[in-house]
Amino acid sequence: PLTSRVTVNRFWQQVFGSGLVKTSEDFGAQGALPSHPELLDWLALEFIRSGWDVKHLMKLMVTSATYRQSSAITVRGSQLDPENRLLWRGPRFRLMGEFIRDQSLATSGLLVEKVGGPSVKPYHPPGIYEQITAGNGYNIYVPGKGDELHRRSLYTYWKRSVPHPAMLLFDAPFRETCTLRRPRTNTPLQALNLLNDPTYVEAARFLAQRMMKKGGSSLDSRLTHGFRLLLSRQPKPQELAVLRSGYERASKGFKADPEAVKTFLAVGDAKADTTLDATELAAFTMVASTLFNLDEAVTKP
Secondary structure: OHHHHHHHHHHHHHHHOOOOOOOOOOOOOOOOOOOOHHHHHHHHHHHHHOOOOHHHHHHHHHOOOOOOOOOOOOHHHHHHOOOOOOOOOOOOEEOOHHHHHHHHHHHHOOOEOOOOOOOEOOOOOOOHHHHHHOOOOOOOOOOOOHHHHHEOHHHEOOEOOEOOHHHHHOOOOOOOOOOOOOOOOOOHHHHHHHHHOHHHHHHHHHHHHHHHHHOOOOHHHHHHHHHHHHHOOOOOHHHHHHHHHHHHHHHHHHHOOHHHHHHHHOOOOOOOOOOOOHHHHHHHHHHHHHHHOOHHHOEEO
16 A cells, blocks of 8 residues: 555664655655565555554564664675665664754753743744745844753754755755655765754753763763763774863863953853853863764764
8 A cells, every 4th residue: 555655664764764665755656666576565554454553553663673784884795785675784874954953952951841831932934934034024033042942953943945054055945845764964064064053062062061060070981971971882993092182182272262262151041150160161062062973973873
């Protein structure tokens, strides 16, 4: 049945990065053939047999041996099947912009987990909204305050002709038409956004505060704590050495420029913890920002 086949394919795309039918938006004569037609048939029937139980279907996918494979790429595999259409390795793809933002807020402890309610207006580059909407009576974008800045990305106010720029950089659609398959790009603007957007600078500061308060008394234990909060694993010795070097370099720079410390810690609506040493907090914030920019942090391994 077409309904269950289309639905199953969309969930497969969500979990594996690409559908069994690659053109998830087109199951017609112009669409791609399924890479595993018998598997698609079986999943569609299983979905119906389960009473259209989405939880059952998702559990079936993520506990499969196919999903739990290593995502490591081999030379031979990349030569024979570079797009992994034959599922010879586990899925690996960049997260959507909404997921990246929510992950950063959750790791920092800022994410507001309230469910439901009206749309909110998080940080937004000044001038962009006004240029598009000038003259229609709704031409001023006023960012929210407090919890409104840290709601899940699902609740972000979205005007069709002015999508949120940070989301747009990570390939969010304009929503002028239904989009079932987003493109995935890798551009320098994405790194610049993660380094400079007030959302991520503020989140990095709060992650730094968690590192200093809950990570123990030594530099290595604090760095390890932040690394584990974001990536859910222990850092390798060489990774820890890089983070240690980055902290020491940032600390030296901030000690030589106290004004830069004040400016850096003032980014965002939420206030920095004044009980912590400002220079030390600024240096740990730089480390946290580095963690947010790691490929592993924005990629589903």
